[in-house]
Amino acid sequence: MSKISDTAIVGIGQTEFSKNSGRSELQLAAEASLAAIQDAGLTPDDIDGMVTFTLDSNDELDLMRTLGMTELNWTARGPFGGGASAATIQLAAAAVASGAAKAVLVYRAFNERSGRRFGQPDPNGYTSTAAGPDFHFSYGLDTPAKIYSLWYQRYLLKYGVTNEDLGRYVVTARAHAATNPAAWYYGKPITLEDHQTSRWIVEPVLRLLDCCQESDGGVAMVVTSADRARDLAQPGVRVAAATQSHRKGGLIMFDYYREDLSEFEETRTMTERLWADSGLTQNDIDVAMIYENFSPVVFLTLEGHGFCKRGEAKDFIKDGHIGLSGSLPVNTNGGLLGEGYIHGMNNILEGVRQVRGTAANQIKDAKHVLVSASRSGMILGPL
Amino acid sequence: MSKDDAFFWEGAQEGRLLLRSCASCGEIAHPPLPMCPHCHGLEWGTVEASGRGTVYAWLCSKHPNQADDKGRIVVLVDLEEGVRLVSNLLDTEIDEVTAGAPVAVTFVEVDGQILPQFRMTGDSA
Numbered sequence: 001m002s003k004i005s006d007t008a009i010v011g012i013g014q015t016e017f018s019k020n021s022g023r024s025e026l027q028l029a030a031e032a033s034l035a036a037i038q039d040a041g042l043t044p045d046d047i048d049g050m051v052t053f054t055l056d057s058n059d060e061l062d063l064m065r066t067l068g069m070t071e072l073n074w075t076a077r078g079p080f081g082g083g084a085s086a087a088t089i090q091l092a093a094a095a096v097a098s099g100a101a102k103a104v105l106v107y108r109a110f111n112e113r114s115g116r117r118f119g120q121p122d123p124n125g126y127t128s129t130a131a132g133p134d135f136h137f138s139y140g141l142d143t144p145a146k147i148y149s150l151w152y153q154r155y156l157l158k159y160g161v162t163n164e165d166l167g168r169y170v171v172t173a174r175a176h177a178a179t180n181p182a183a184w185y186y187g188k189p190i191t192l193e194d195h196q197t198s199r200w201i202v203e204p205v206l207r208l209l210d211c212c213q214e215s216d217g218g219v220a221m222v223v224t225s226a227d228r229a230r231d232l233a234q235p236g237v238r239v240a241a242a243t244q245s246h247r248k249g250g251l252i253m254f255d256y257y258r259e260d261l262s263e264f265e266e267t268r269t270m271t272e273r274l275w276a277d278s279g280l281t282q283n284d285i286d287v288a289m290i291y292e293n294f295s296p297v298v299f300l301t302l303e304g305h306g307f308c309k310r311g312e313a314k315d316f317i318k319d320g321h322i323g324l325s326g327s328l329p330v331n332t333n334g335g336l337l338g339e340g341y342i343h344g345m346n347n348i349l350e351g352v353r354q355v356r357g358t359a360a361n362q363i364k365d366a367k368h369v370l371v372s373a374s375r376s377g378m379i380l381g382p383l
Numbered sequence: 384m385s386k387d388d389a390f391f392w393e394g395a396q397e398g399r400l401l402l403r404s405c406a407s408c409g410e411i412a413h414p415p416l417p418m419c420p421h422c423h424g425l426e427w428g429t430v431e432a433s434g435r436g437t438v439y440a441w442l443c444s445k446h447p448n449q450a451d452d453k454g455r456i457v458v459l460v461d462l463e464e465g466v467r468l469v470s471n472l473l474d475t476e477i478d479e480v481t482a483g484a485p486v487a488v489t490f491v492e493v494d495g496q497i498l499p500q501f502r503m504t505g506d507s508a
Contacts, residue, residue, distance in 0.1 A: 119447060132384030133392050133496040135414050139469050140444035140457050150459060150469070154440040157482055199450075203443045203477055256459055257413070257467055261440065 005277065007093040008229035008236035008383060011040025011222035012349045017184050017340030020114040021216035028218030029058040029109035030066040036220035037067075041233025042103065047222070049074030049101030051092045053108055053343065055081055063107065074101035080252050080375070082291055085344030087376035090242035092223040102224060108345040109218030117214050118144060118341075136254050144293060147253050149205040152296040154261040156205065159311035163207060166295040167195035168317050170209050170337060173292075176324065177334025180360040184213060185338045210295040212336040219345045221352070226383055235383070237355045240368065241277035242378035245270035250375075266375035267304025274370070278379045282306050286366040287354045288322075288330045289347040291373035292337060298322075298330065301372055324361055332361045344373050351380045387415045390429055395497045398490045400432040402466055413466045434488030436462040436501070443477045460486055460501055471500040479503075 013035025015021065015028050037044055044067040050060045054077045064072055076091040078084040085108075092104035112118055121142040141147045155161065174190045177183035190209065198208040229236025245266040249258040258265070275281055282305065290301045299313035307328055308316040316322070322330035333339040333350040340346055351369040353359040359366075369380045384392055387403075394401035404411045405419035406426035418425055439461050445454035456472040458480070472480060473489065486501040493500075 121446065132389075133498060134384065135388070136469055138493070138496065138498060139471050140455050141469065142444070143447060145447065146442060146444050146457065149442045150440055150457060153442055154459075157440070200443075200445075201447055203445075205442055254469075256469060261459075 002097045002225070004090065004093040004097055004242050005238065005240050006226050007096045007223055007239045008226045009089070009221050009239065009352050009380070010224050010229045010232045010234060010236050011036040011038070011042065012220070012352050013037070013039055014182075014219040014346065014349060015109075015217045017182065017215050017217040017342065017346070018113075019184075019214075019216060021111055025057050025109050025111055025115070026062055026066060028111070028216070029063055029107050029220070032109060032218035032220040033063065033067060033105055033107050036105065036222050039234060040222045042222065044069045047103050047105045048072060049092065049095050049104035051076050051078070051088050051095075051104055051106045053077060053081065053084075053088070054079045056108055056110070058107070058109060074104060082293060082344040083252060083374055084244060084376045085291060086242065086348065086371050086373045086378050087244045088345070089221070089223065089239055089348065089378050090244060090376065093239045093242055096223055096225055104223045105220060106223060107218065107220040108343050110343070111216045112341065113214040113216050115216075119211065119214050141254070144253070145202050145206055145211055148294055149202040151255055151261040152294065153205050155296060155300060158262040159314070161299065161314050163204070163210075164192065164196060165314040165318070166210055166299070167192050168314075169295050169298050169322070170195050172317065172322055173331050173335045173338045176332055176361055177338025180333050180339060182360065183334040183339040184215065185334060205296070206294055209337075212293045212341045215340040215342060217340055217342050219342050219349055221348065229383060235356050237352045238381045238383050240280065240379040240381040241274045243270055243273045243277065244376040245273065246375060263310060264300045264304040264374050267301055267372065268306075270375060270377050271305045274377055274379055280368060280379060284368050285328065285370045285379070287332055287351070287363050287369045288328055289332075289351045289369060289371045290330055290335070291344040291347060292331070292335050293341075295337070297374065301374055302330075304374070305370065305372065324363065329363050332359055332363060347371055355380050355382060387417050391415065392496070394429070394431075395490055395499050400434050400488050400499050401429040402432055402464060403427050404430045411464060411466055413468065430464070432462050432464050432466070432488075436460040436468075436486055438472070438480060438482060438484045438486060439467065441472065441477070441480045456480065458486075458501065468499070471498070473500055473502050475503055
């Protein structure tokens with residue numbers, strides 16, 4: 001029986017990342033998908049499976065019609081938004097490993113800046129007050145920045161992490177974006193002072209520059225078997241492991257009701273599974289791509305994966321470990337703050353490029369890349 | 384509001400902070416659930432909370448693009464009953480909130496709904 005590690009990402013594609021794409025979300029999905037399929041040296045007729053987010057507006061059959069595909073035999077959608085961005089690859093890889101599909105297209109596309117903005121209060125969003133009061137929205141938790149900050153604040157409090165500490169991650173991410181031509185903030189690095197003088201979005205946790213972008217764009221990937229990958233156009237990138245972890249007492253976004261909010265418990269437990277499945281450890285990871293809708297996530301995720309001890313991410317970052325020449329380069333594309341926010345999926349593409357050796361900020365001899373979205377993650381490596 | 388939490392808001396209308404407790408094992412579930420995760424019972428009663436607790440975490444909720452929004456303080460309150468609530472903290476400034484500060488419930492009309500909210504009591508924790 002084949003396993004997830006018998007699969008590979010063989011094609012990647014994307015549109016430009018912008019603030020106003022000027023075209024439909026379906027067109028963005030189609031452009032990114034076709035680019036990924038062609039990158040692999042395949043045609044749309046070679047695709048027999050599709051995976052995306054439950055939150056994606058693009059219907060599988062609409063995309064199938066647009067691409068001119070003949071038949072689809074597998075569809076699956078991952079819940080939990082960006083937290084499960086890495087789970088899309090687990091869903092695709094599981095389908096290929098089981099034989100349910102031969103080649104799965106993974107896509108995510110939206111106009112998240114020119115269309116519905118995730119960062120703005122949305123009266124019809126998380127819950128509708130027309131149905132009466134609720135436990136969160138009614139109390140003023142009406143944007144992701146606020147919803148998440150209520151647990152991040154506890155982390156900052158417990159370990160004495162300051163907003164300036166958060167700023168040191170942002171400066172690093174923006175430095176990486178500054179030398180990545182695909183990044184929205186290409187050529188626009190910031191200083192710690194720029195960060196510290198940006199306005200509060202959620203006092204006392206997040207300033208403007210701690211928040212990810214709102215972006216328009218689409219990305220796509222093709223997953224097939226590692227055996228088949230050897231015959232395709234690009235060097236295949238093995239899915240050495242891919243998993244999720246969701247724990248008793250946990251919730252998505254409104255994750256307030258467990259005893260200790262100063263760690264990402266799911267990241268810790270997911271990591272145990274990633275190491276067990278791949279036979280690798282922290283020391284084998286050359287690059288880490290970490291989903292960061294807001295800067296504190298990087299700190300909690302680094303600690304959850306065991307790259308440093310709890311409360312020590314601020315020192316790990318301050319000491320330069322996550323820069324391009326550090327011991328663990330993080331978010332080499334500029335991350336979701338610097339490159340663009342395609343719901344975390346653009347970070348997977350960067351992981352593939354690092355293993356292929358084609359990233360704008362290529363890390364020399366990068367062999368294994370951890371792509372983490374807190375509660376879903378994967379390790380990418382050579383075939 | 385749903386079938387599972389209507390009791391909470393109805394209690395608030397009467398100035399009572401009600402929590403859902405399992406009729407079989409007494410487990411308190413908040414946010415409320417349709418089945419007791421401890422014993423799988425489907426019969427629920429309510430217990431009236433004392434309304435006393437301590438601050439666990441907090442932030443100031445303002446509109447992201449409206450600088451003149453006065454904002455309100457959102458807190459996580461750990462109730463004496465061992466349950467955590469999201470609520471608002473009234474009559475204080477964000478700089479004055481501290482972890483573990485004792486708070487007490489009050490019932491306030493916001494946008495036509497009665498919400499349980501909290502004030503710092505000034506007692507020692």
